Amino acid sequence: xxLVEISxxxxxxxxxxxxxxxxLYQLNKKAHEAKKHQKVIQVKEVKFRPMTDDHDYxxxxxxxxxxxxxxxxxxxxxxxxxxxxxxxxxxxxxxYRLIQDVSEHGLVExxxxxxxxxxxxxxxxxxx
Numbered sequence: 001x002x003l004v005e006i007s008x009x010x011x012x013x014x015x016x017x018x019x020x021x022x023x024l025y026q027l028n029k030k031a032h033e034a035k036k037h038q039k040v041i042q043v044k045e046v047k048f049r050p051m052t053d054d055h056d057y058x059x060x061x062x063x064x065x066x067x068x069x070x071x072x073x074x075x076x077x078x079x080x081x082x083x084x085x086x087x088x089x090x091x092x093x094x095x096y097r098l099i100q101d102v103s104e105h106g107l108v109e110x111x112x113x114x115x116x117x118x119x120x121x122x123x124x125x126x127x128x
Contacts, residue, residue, distance in 0.1 A: 043122075045075045048098075050090040057094075061101055068106040068125045077120035091119050 002020040005013055044067045046060050067074045076098055078091035095112045099121065106123040113120060 039071060041071065041073055043073045043075055045077065048076065048078045048091075048094060050078060050080060050084050050087060050094065052094065057098075061098060064098075064102055064123065065105045068102070068123060071125050073109075073125070074106070074123045075120055076123065077118045080117045080119070085117065088114070088119065095119060095121055 001017050003015055004018055004020055004023055005015050007014040046064055046067075048057070048060065052060075064074045064076060076095070078094055080088065080091060084091075092112060099108055102123060106125050109122040109124050111121070
């Protein structure tokens, strides 16, 4: 048997006489049980191009909706190459269209941002 300090911040500190190995095992078991019930949120990424066709757009939009319903975050980006950088407004229109289409399934975290040759926006699932 060991003298184990249970709550060192209490006034006076709380101690108990017990088997220290068994105590560590129980703490570990509680932590493992709490971790088992957590939902790990992943960030899925979907890429578009400024001249993405309607069929491809709807296919990727449906994937974004499916990811949001599964509880994952989604990073949707428009990738510009070469002369497409001069027409960023096309990509901005595509992103705003996507925000309108997905708004009933997810929330937008901030405005669309430009990062290098990519413009992206992050969607989070709506609370149920």
